[in-house]
Amino acid sequence: TAAPASGKTYQIGTDITFAPFEYQDASGKYVGIDMDLMEAIAKDQNFKYEIKPLGFNAAVQALESNQVDGVIAGMSITDERKLKFDFSESYYDSGVSMAVRSGNEDIKSYGDLRGKKVAVKTGTQGYTVAESLAGEYGFTIVPFDDSAQMYDDVKGGNSVATFDDKPVLAYGQNQGNGLQVVEEIEMVKGGSYGFAVSKGQNAELLKMFNDGLTNVRNSGEFDRILANYLGENA
Numbered sequence: 001t002a003a004p005a006s007g008k009t010y011q012i013g014t015d016i017t018f019a020p021f022e023y024q025d026a027s028g029k030y031v032g033i034d035m036d037l038m039e040a041i042a043k044d045q046n047f048k049y050e051i052k053p054l055g056f057n058a059a060v061q062a063l064e065s066n067q068v069d070g071v072i073a074g075m076s077i078t079d080e081r082k083l084k085f086d087f088s089e090s091y092y093d094s095g096v097s098m099a100v101r102s103g104n105e106d107i108k109s110y111g112d113l114r115g116k117k118v119a120v121k122t123g124t125q126g127y128t129v130a131e132s133l134a135g136e137y138g139f140t141i142v143p144f145d146d147s148a149q150m151y152d153d154v155k156g157g158n159s160v161a162t163f164d165d166k167p168v169l170a171y172g173q174n175q176g177n178g179l180q181v182v183e184e185i186e187m188v189k190g191g192s193y194g195f196a197v198s199k200g201q202n203a204e205l206l207k208m209f210n211d212g213l214t215n216v217r218n219s220g221e222f223d224r225i226l227a228n229y230l231g232e233n234a
Ligand code: GLN
Pocket: 015, 018, 056, 073, 074, 075, 076, 077, 094, 121, 123, 124, 125, 126, 165, 191
């Protein structure tokens, strides 16, 4: 592996709280599947980078205005985003589910949301899904910038539900975060995660990410990272 021609330190935007993909451990260090994957790829491809935990929407906007070189944030590869960004190969399949406060058995279908509030994170697929249903099912969207505030709004009872990525909701539920996935509602599929760079701006970084991803997959390191956060069934 050769050193990148530029020898620069790439600035990589990410979300603030999106466990198990990115979150702070007890010492304040950012950990998670995305963080470990980035580290493994940078090591394999011999480039330097710095993580900027900006929040999801802010990270995507920073990428759009070229204030960061890339984003890794459980970011779904969508046709709309492909107009603005170049994506790596996908590295994790995801989709959107709905969750409510643990023990709340009153919300089993979209119809149960009528007249109620639903918390979502600005700029996400969860937001898009909620927005597409709000009119028909008569609920109000309450937007937040980060998942912790969004979850608190549901736990506190202001909102009755949230739409967020299924693997993130499921991980939180297993950790006892106070929310439970409504399994009666089918996950809205689509939204495999990719690493994004500005369109046409960072071919070198994107190629290194893809090459490194192939290598850490083939070496078994990516499986070890997944198992470390998700258990052996990952
Ligand atoms: N995967 C979702 C999206 O891309 C949510 C990402 C996130 O909240 N970090 O919109």
